[in-house]
Amino acid sequence: MLFGAPALAQSTDQATEISAEEITRTVKTMTLDQFEGRAPGTAGEDRTIGYLIGRFEALGLEPGGVDGSWTQPVPLLHTALGKPETLSITSKGKATALNAGKDIYVSTLQPRDRVTVEDADMVFVGYGVTAPERGWDDFKDVDLKGKVAVFLVNDPDFAAASDEPVAGTFGGRAMTYYGRWTYKFEEAARRGASAALIIHETEAAGYGWSVVESPQGENYGIAKPDGEMTSLALQGWISGETATKLFDEAGLDLASLRAAARSKEFKPVAIGARFSAAYPVTQEVVKSQNVFGKISGKSRPDETIIYGAHWDAYGEGPPDKDGKIYRSGANDDALGIAGIMEIARKFKSMPQPDRTIVIAAWSAEERGLLGSEVYAQNPIYPVEKTVANLAIDVLQTAGKAKDVILVGKGQGTLEDDLAKFARLQGRVVTEENLPERGLFFRADHFSLAKRGVPVLLMMSLAGASDLVDGGRAAGQKWIDDYTGNCYHAACDAWTPEWDLTGAVQDINVMFDIGNEFAYSDKWPEWKAGSEFKKIRDASSEARR
Known part of the structure; x- marks a missing residue:
């Protein structure tokens, strides 16, 4: 049966x-x-x-769910981005079109039919960590409202040499939650950013670019009322090669900034570039369930x-x-x-x-x-x-x-x-x-x-x-x-x-x-x- x-x-x-x-x-x-x-x-x-x-x-087993049932409702927002109408970075007056999927991979968890980021200033926030128990704050009260936060992946001590002061502060090679992409997107949203991009590095991420782009613009999140919706119109990754080029064109050295971000004294750096994107979105609320039994x-x-x-x-x-x-x-x-x-x-x-x-x-x-x-x-x-x-x-x-x-x-x-x-x-x-x-x-x-x-x-x-x-x-x-x-x-x-x-x-x-x-x-x-x-x-x- x-x-x-x-x-x-x-x-x-x-x-x-x-x-x-x-x-x-x-x-x-x-x-x-x-x-x-x-x-x-x-x-x-x-x-x-x-x-x-x-x-x-x-x-x-006895029913272990809500109100004596076997289950608990799990309302999910399912979104999928269409072909971008606009996707570019402007630096020193020059707009450069980005290749969706190759240069950048993004998705959304906003229940909109269309998401846009218009000419938003880009700010490099290092590893984007706020950890009072470790005496660490990468943001230094910078205002991210309406801006694009650009993060490094993993923790501040991931690439540190043994003689650097940061070594071991975040577990060394062992990742803490501060190194996870989920934390970085959550932190950007808490600070009102309009978008968040993580610079991809295969070793630090633990997987290659093909894994990043495999969802093909789809995303799932918990369905929320408008008042609790994330501020991030878009969240995702920018390839290491594209990020290096972006920083070069802005007169910045990404390698040097990576080293600087391994210090408690790091302060966010305005990249001097603006990000624009517009995507059509298909979205639906999916009704799912957890199941519980109990003794x-x-x-x-x-x-x-x-x-x-x-x-x-x-x-x-x-x-x-x-x-x-x-x-x-x-x-x-x-x-x-x-x-x-x-x-x-x-x-x-x-x-x-x-x-x-x-x-x-x-x-x-x-x-x-x-x-x-x-x-x-x-x-x-x-x-x-x-x-x-x-x-x-x-x-x-x-x-x-x-x-x-x-x-x-x-x-x-x-x-x-x-x-x-x-x-x-x-x-x-x-x-x-x-x-x-x-x-x-x-x-x-x-x-x-x-x-x-x-x-x-x-x-x-x-x-x-x-x-x-x-x-x-x-x-x-x-x-x-x-x-x-x-x-x-x-x-x-x-x-x-x-x-x-x-x-x-x-x-x-x-x-x-x-x-x-x-x-x-x-x-x-x-x-x-x-x-x-x-x-x-x-x-x-x-x-x-």
Whole structure:
């Protein structure tokens, strides 16, 4: 039966084990063509939501959504830019036309039929960071209203030499949230800018220009009333080559300004150029949904442990070499959904927990963590009494591993719990090997982290696992094969070659961490130096 729940194991011994067979059944079902790639706001979403609710009911969960339902509405603004009517930069009286997609890539999150930026002054704001806890302010009270803010990507210390004063201020090679493009656009909007452009550098961004332009002018955001709409008519990227040329023509040296921006004394620099753009826009509001099941706590039901994964994928795309059109995300993140279902099944086989267990299936992660952000802005369960958010997003499918990958070292005490329970499996913790890519900030747990909730992300893309069969070289080969061929593509599909024994190890670790808090009165904490500790500490009285 397509949308019903598969039969669950009956015996107690079977029920208390995380099952690779059940995981496989869930993934194979969620990637069927009938779900049309699980894109938000489509018939495929409707079928996905029905399937998830059916599964949650069969697992014996209670409805955990709004007003006793299974869901929470996620209204999304979907925009797409047409061909630009105007797109140019004027410097020293000379207007230079820009090539959309090659020189510059922009989109909009304003619900307009047409967006314009008319002759707006361009201001270089360095890394665009305001971090009082680090004694850092790149803006120095400059007025950005109606102007175009031009940013460097990543953090002020990303490219710093070890003897520079800034070295280590923002974690060195490990990206903080201040380095993410989302933060930079948010900061530009807070300051009333009309547009924001980030200068692209492949190493600092963690991806090439082809990734920047891949959405082809589309964007998704949370639908908001006019009074809460972003000030940014356009937001996006300018290529490194185009930016260098722009600064040269204005009599400025971008390389020197990059160095200057690595200092607390940096002040914004007027570029002496003006930006103009006009685009037609198609826009619509898409109605999507998060899905929640729960196991109510016995003695402290108002304290919650949230397990989360995202149900959405990329929907329909151009045919691949095998003629497949649906980008259904078997690993990203049907496998995560299957994992949290298995965790729910295991909890249901045990005595009722003291705290409430929430199983969250988020919408629109692939569109910018939007479903989890809607929840974080309108939480069903108070964030100050949310014990932790434990997230699963992409697990390796190449077999047992001698280690588990830690994403976001130094953020919170949950990483110590990860090490403890991995050790009980005979495994060790390996830190992510590309922390400059900021994976800690690129999954749904981050929406709750921003509100101070302690979080832990299980994501195998953050580093090569040390596989029992083949070692770290085999783990790297798995990452290279997956990211190089199937990430966000139609071939992210279940195959008989999947070996889920390593994924089961990781899911068990996540269960064990939540299980320890489910039957105790302990609270995990943020570590000193985390940008989220101050937020959590402000609500400490609610947890006494």
